Amino acid sequence: MAISTMTVADMVGVFFNQDAPIHVSAFDGSSFGSKDAPLNLEIRNSRAVYYIAECPNDLGLARAYLQGDIASPELEPGNPYSVFKQLMELKEYTRKPKKTELAKLSATILSHGIRKPKPPEIELPSLAQRMAEGIMPHTKKGDAATVSYHYDQSNDFYAMFLGPSMTYTCACFPTADATLEKAQDHKLNMVLDKLNLKEGDSLLDIGCGWGSMEIAAAKRGIRVIGVTLSQEQVDWGTEWIAREGLEDLAEVRLMDYRDVPESGFDGICSIGMMEHVGHKHYHAYFKEMLDKLRPGGMLLNHQITRCNSFQGKRAGGFIDRYIFPDGELASPGEIEVTINNVGFEVINQENLRQHYAITLKHWNENLQDRWDDAVKLVGEPKARLWGVYMAGSRFNFELNTIQIHQFLCIKPDPETGTTTYPLRPWWNR
Structure with missing residues (x-):
């Protein structure tokens, strides 16, 4: 025509x-x-x-x-x-x-008339439509729905591009030519090292994914509870823990982090979860972490950020409808101010932007290598979606339009004062 x-x-x-x-x-x-x-x-x-x-x-x-x-x-x-x-x-x-x-x-x-073709079937309703259906952003119900949308896909599909580590967050490459698996292992152990955890200590992992941190921590003798809102991830993580014989040390729960009954943890990590929280809820989020730690306990918060506070918080239409519904990002400065205002002391802050670009390169190449299998498993539109999302994200990390930061924080202990932690960084990674 x-x-x-x-x-x-x-x-x-x-x-x-x-x-x-x-x-x-x-x-x-x-x-x-x-x-x-x-x-x-x-x-x-x-x-x-x-x-x-x-x-x-x-x-x-x-x-x-x-x-x-x-x-x-x-x-x-x-x-x-x-x-x-x-x-x-x-x-x-x-x-x-x-x-x-x-x-x-x-x-x-x-001249051909007003036409609004239907969006692809895999597209989510708009924010206004979701709210009209009672799915309010950053509530327990809203978080459960949006996290389930993103993560309750086929575990086999994620395995195609994530690889054996099943770690869906930025790796840390000890060298530029390191394999993805080595870099993910390096990142997991770096987090545990930064938290200064030893055998017998307790760890809460918020947004635990498929359980890679639980496996890494339990192998070091750390008692770890991981929570996620994805049933697919719970099933995978529980089976993985059992296969490794680590049930006495590790557990994965289908649970909102706000509902975890335990407290007094020696360490808490939140790796790639803050993107779902919403910047207006940052204070309540970090306060929840503070309350769940023992005095002197540490928090490692790892999240994608904006580059500065002038950039908007909400994601664009594509990300909101297809990838992270209700996702929001803030600048590292704004995040650190909130962490301090809640009562934490920030020990260390690190930008891993370049590492995420390399991570995404590996994921894209893995998907490309398994393309025919991916299409058979989830259909071509969804396979295309993840390819374009990861390629676009890689490009934006390379351009420095987005970053990713790790914040290492400690809950002050009034009894020990300034001797709470070593004088210089203690992790060798």
Whole structure:
């Protein structure tokens, strides 16, 4: 079906200079740019146009890509990272559309009637729709629903790209050429070392995932309780603990961290969980951690952050509808202020931004290597989703538009005062 007045190529030309290094071919037979361009995109149907017209941002593009309405020979299955880099290079070739051009573009689209094609089936309702259904953000009910949406996928699917460690958080690479497994093992043991835990001590792991920290801690003789809101993760972690013969030391529970009845822990770790909390709830979150620790006990909080406090807290439309519903990020400075105000003393703060970019590179490559199996297991739209999410995240960590920080904190002990911990960092990692 040809679109009257303007072709799809004409529409592309509204936003890009003619010398832009991109070639676009469209379903209406039109094309934009040189066929020798390094990036080639195919717009396969009118639905892609309507998706982008309705949401001219990452959400519209994601809908079209997940449905297969936009394609490129440069897109590696499961790893579209190279295309992200090429799209970023197009910024210097963009042009400011004239009002007359935008009016003509709008008239062309509307000449076929107002159309709002259905989003992909895997898309979540909007925040307003979720709230209308009684799923309020950052409540126990809301957290359970959103965490279940992200993590209660197929455990076998996650295993395809996470590898044997089943660790879905930033690794720490001792060297740039270290394997993903070595880097994840290094990260888990670094956390335990920073917490200064010894055999017989107790650890609470908030947002424990599939149980990798429970295994690492129990193997060092540490008594550990992990909590998660994902039943799939509980099943995997419980079986893993039993297989290792560590039931006397490790446990994984389906439980909100606010409902953990125990207290007096020697250490608490929260690795990749704070993204779900909501910045307005940070104070209550850290207060909960403070109350669950013994005096002199330590907290290791590991979370994705913004780079500064001027960036917005909420995630964009794509992340909210497809990856982390209700997800919010704050700057490291804002987080540290809250930690101090609650009553913790911050001992150490470390930025692992570069490590997360490398971690995501490995995950993307793992998914790419198992692409056919992934599609069979969860379907092509969902497999595409995780590929584009991880590639986009890697790119943003490389650009320093997001970071990831570890905060090591201690609950002050009035009896021991300044001798609570060693004078210098004690971990050798």
